[in-house]
Each structure stands twice: as structure tokens, then as C-alpha cells.
Amino acid sequence: MSRRYAPAIRGLLAGAACTAALIQGISAAQAGTCPADKQLKQPRTVENAPDVGIRRETLSVVNVTGWRNLGDLRLRTRRLTVAVNGIVPFHRHDDRPSIVYVASGEIIEHSAFCSVPITHRTGEWTPEFGPGHAHWWENKSGKEVVLLSSDIVPPDMLDDPDM
Template sequence: MSIPTILSARRNAVALLSLAAVLLATAGADAGTCPTDKVLTMPRKIEEAPDVGIKRETLSIVNLTGWRGVGDLRLRTRRLTVAVGGIVPTHQHDDRPSIVYVVKGEIIEHSAFCSVPILHREGDWTPEFGKGHAHWWENKTNQPVVLTSSDVVPPDMLDDPDM
């Protein structure tokens, strides 16, 4: 497969996951989102938060290679358990579409596109993708928080614990 074909296939996979996230976002409630009057049109610089107290478990990986012209990409679902006082470190989603679901507990997100922290509660989900989309999460409660995260990644990112 040629480089332009691989790049085109990768854009197609990213576009599909992005479309799914947008469709889900328009169907859900405003819970777990940035208040309308606090949404930023340009990303702000956010703190570089460290990785603290996160247990990451890969639940499943689907090889998307060749599906509808997709290049060498994987659809991965993981369970993240965020300890009391735990921090999901600052990371970006410029080129890694993801959807996070809060299975148990509540957690605070600090987003480059929101001027205030965002509270996510059990049952909330959030799409993560786009130019400048950077954020970090923290558990300020007295109980562990459980999240599931599904993302599209190239195979070399599968072994990176921070991704």
C-alpha cells in the first residue's frame, strides 16, 4: 500500500470515529461538558500534570488494517482505575480520537478548550479529538474512579502506557 493510500485510510478511520463522537454528543445531555459560556474557541495552555495512581488494563484490541481502506490502525478499549488523589497526565488528542465513559465515581477534567474544570459523573461520557485538544484528569474524591476508554491508535502506541 502506498504512503498516500495509508494516510488517506488513516484520515478515514479518524473521520469515522469523530463522526460517531459528534453524533453521540448531539444525542446526550449536557452533563460532563464544559458550560456553554466557558467554552474557548482557541485552546489555552494547561498545566503539565504528572501520571499518578493510574492502573491501565487493555480489555480488547481490534485490528482495523484494511477495513474500508483503513491503514495500520487499531481500535483499543481499556479500563483505567484512577486511585484516590490520582491524576491522568496531560495528553493530547490531535491525532488520537477517543471516547471515555465514567463507569464508577466522579472525576474532574482540565481541558484546553474550557476555562473551568469539568466534572464528569458516573454514566457520563466524553469524545476526545481535534487540533489542540489537550487535557488532564484528577480524582479529588475519597473513592477510586473507573473509566473505559476506546481509542484509535497505530500499533506502536499500544505499548505506550500514557497513550
């Protein structure tokens, strides 16, 4: 390749890389959600899965009591490490808002509002909140999965392993 064309070719390659990253970003933003044709308007009954192979580590807790007229609540962030074949047990988010970020690995969610399992992969996040929101997660990937979870809880739930 001629030196005089090298900058143009590098520019084209950089543009192609940016376009690929943009396309990947768009698909990643849509990944990890229930397919539109499988979303349920009314929650279904989800089996009551047990707690298996979960290590929970509280990373930080912020007391938000009284902030903007909130009651006695805490903002908590935890790291959940899910062993191979581990299960994050069945739980509800009717009154406990949460955001989960998949820091590493791939995990399957069984949600009351989706008729099929939902796969979540590294770099994806999902909000969890609302009437009827219930689910459980399982690690069938063959590798350990790390989740970061931030939720709002009353002080008596801080030490509850299932919450």
C-alpha cells in the first residue's frame, strides 16, 4: 500500500469500526429484554425457584431517609456472584425498585411478564419494579456470573439474603 493512501485507508477503517460499534451498541441496547410478541399484559405465575450458589456482597449503602419526603429507606448496591448452575431465587419487585447490571457472564431470567426465558449478557442492565413484577434467574452458562444490583429497601431488609 502506498504511503500517500495510508491516511485515507486508516480513516475508512476507523469509520467502519465506528459504524460496527454503533450497530453493536444498538443491538446490545435491545438485547436482554422480552421479545415484543412474548410480553404479557397480565403477570403469569412463575415457579418458586430456590436460592442456589449465590454469594452476596454489599458494596455500599446510602441512608436516604427523609430525602424528598422518603420514608426510612436505604439505597443499596450489591455484587451477586452466581455459581455455575446457581439460582437467584424467586422474588418480587412490587415495592422494591432495583436495577441489575450484568458485570460478567450470561444469565437467564424467568419473568412473570414474559412467556419465554430472557437471556442477559455482559454489559446489559435491566430495571426491576412494578405491580406483579416477579422473577428468578439461573446460570446455565458454564461460567460464574457477576451481577451488580442497586435497590431501595427499608433497613430491616438490608440483611435479608433473599432480598
